Amino acid sequence: MSKIQNRSLYLEVADRVRELIEQGELAPGERISEKALCERFGVSRTPLREALKVLASEGLVELLTNRGARVMRLTVKMVKDTYDLMAALEGLSGELACQNISDEEIEAICRLHEEMLRHYQERNLMPYFRINQQIHESILAASGNEVLQEMYSNLSQRVKRVRYSKKMTDSFWRQAVQDHENMISALKARDGKRLGQILREHLCNKLEVASIAGMIEDDEELSVVNS
Amino acid sequence: MSKIQNRSLYLEVADRVRELIEQGELAPGERISEKALCERFGVSRTPLREALKVLASEGLVELLTNRGARVMRLTVKMVKDTYDLMAALEGLSGELACQNISDEEIEAICRLHEEMLRHYQERNLMPYFRINQQIHESILAASGNEVLQEMYSNLSQRVKRVRYSKKMTDSFWRQAVQDHENMISALKARDGKRLGQILREHLCNKLEVASIAGMIEDDEELSVVNS
DNA sequence: GAAATGAATATTGAATTCATAATATTTTTT
DNA sequence: AAAAAATATTATGAATTCAATATTCATTTC
Known part of the structure; x- marks a missing residue:
């Protein structure tokens, strides 16, 4: 049926x-x-x-x-502002997740993390990004705050168009993976403050924006690179 | 014309x-x-x-x-979730404001603060709230992040209905004023981290929710008290 | 030849109309 | 009289129609 x-x-x-x-x-x-x-x-x-x-x-x-x-036309400022916001929301999601997350959910995230590491070692960018995103979404879900999830996905939708227009340099990539290691450790310890802090400072998002910002002027319209 | x-x-x-x-x-x-x-x-x-x-x-x-x-029916959980989010957004607004705010804007906020103190001393609740809100809005504006402002005002709109259903106890009120003193000091020092921290922990919002939460069950619908 | 004016065209904004699903009412049956 | 079925009524969803506003294009003027 x-x-x-x-x-x-x-x-x-x-x-x-x-x-x-x-x-x-x-x-x-x-x-x-x-x-x-x-x-x-x-x-x-x-x-x-x-x-x-x-x-x-x-x-x-x-x-x-x-x-x-x-x-809607995206300007560099808008994208930058949106990522600042998303970083704050992720920070909150980390804090809340540590209060509410179950052992099973933590395990599931650890498994995703392992998988992401494999993709990193083999330098498979797209699968890496996919799992990466799943990890962030899992933490968001574990926060238990539906309003937060709704807001985040709206913001994410707005800037999705520019998501793939980035080149990941090796040192940035290594840093991002290190951040993730720290995230997992904070999550296992259920240290909300620390996880929140890491997520807020997690450079991933900000870096891609910065790399775009280097390409064009500040309140210039953003050209979208299709995959 | x-x-x-x-x-x-x-x-x-x-x-x-x-x-x-x-x-x-x-x-x-x-x-x-x-x-x-x-x-x-x-x-x-x-x-x-x-x-x-x-x-x-x-x-x-x-x-x-x-x-x-x-x-839309508001549940206690929704309101709680919304306030958690708003606190995070205010925190961000504080951090950003310290980076961008002009001396004139700081002075304007200080003047508002003085005015708010006067209302506090005279225990004029509504004028106090009005100025209080103006201060928070000024910081939000000084952040320079328009996406943030848009999101915040949407969230604020959602829970506006329950805003006036609170009783401010004297000790909570004193604490709120103390928070504001600290905010002003952090703002003058342009200490973003500290201002963000204060705003996130600023109890005002959370308290009123807590007081409501005491009244009814957790996923119960929220009854709205009109002024 | 460029700018300005005015008519013709196309597009949007809003009201109306039509079709369909939900609700209320009446009738029937037990 | 209560429950179930059938019918009537109402409200919503979507298409159509009408009106107002922009846009385009030709014509005129400088």
Whole structure:
């Protein structure tokens, strides 16, 4: 028996548009034609416009009155600000996780960590990133704070487009792995303060931003590199 | 010459509904009748429904497919989680503010602080809260991080309804004022780490939640006390 | 030839209409 | 009279229509 259809059309549409933006098929700053998207998705303008309003309040799209919608342009400052925020949220997630996490969850994270280390040793960047992200998400989940998770994933979504436009130098990479070693140790000790501290200072995110910042001017629009 | 009208109807409507929720005129869990609100505002269903979608993604309203909208119910856990988050964001705002704040801005905050002290000495609760909030907002603004400000004000909006349902005991109040003294000193010294720390631990918010939590069960719905 | 004006076109904003799902009411049955 | 079924009513979801606003393009003026 297939899932009962109980999702509204505007939610589907929002998902699809979100994908298009993430994939870069709709480029930053590009005008979003209601007509074109309606035809593409085979829906009327009503649910599409509702979806655009949702995406706007998620910060993925900007709506100009009487002038339609554009894909939100990312500036270096915005990305930098967003990562500062995400770092603070991760810090909080670490503190909370240490209070709430179960032994089983810790073990699961340790296993992910081991797996990540293997990818690091073999210098497999993409699998490394995938597991890396899973670790951070696991800690976030272990925090037990759903509002935090919701906020974090929104922020993460906003900057997803620039995520893969980075080159990881070897020394940065080594540092990141070291940070992770420390994280695991703090987590095992359930030392919330320390884990929070490590996560806040964990350079990974900030570095990639810095590397981008080197490429273009400060309040310049950010060009998105597709994978 | 008055400002040319360039705001969309759905934005106006969203503002008005937000007010109704904040004021408690629309109670938590209450069903929102599209028809009733349309008549009240004199608009058609289209802009109203768009507004509801925005409010839903702000977390003020929940939409049940085919079953209309309800004012989001707050549970003690949600409020607790939200305050934890806000504390972390305030901490970040303190750290960033110390990096960016101008001498003039510091002076303005000091003046607010003096004013707040006067209200404290005279035990004028509401004016005290008003200035208190202005101080926190000023620090937030001085952080220069607009994404942070946006997130914070969203979170703050969500829990505004329970804001006034607190009783401030004298010892808590004294502690809060002491925290503020320390904040000012850290700010003057531009000691970001310390200011961040103080703000994160600043009990004000957490206390009021704790006091509420004492009143009702943990995942119970929160009853809102109107002023 | 460039800038400015005005008509034509296209696009968005909002109201209305139509279809469908949920709720309330009445009727039937036991 | 209570429970169940059938019907009617209402409310929501989505498409369509109408109106207002921008944009484009041709024409005029300097």
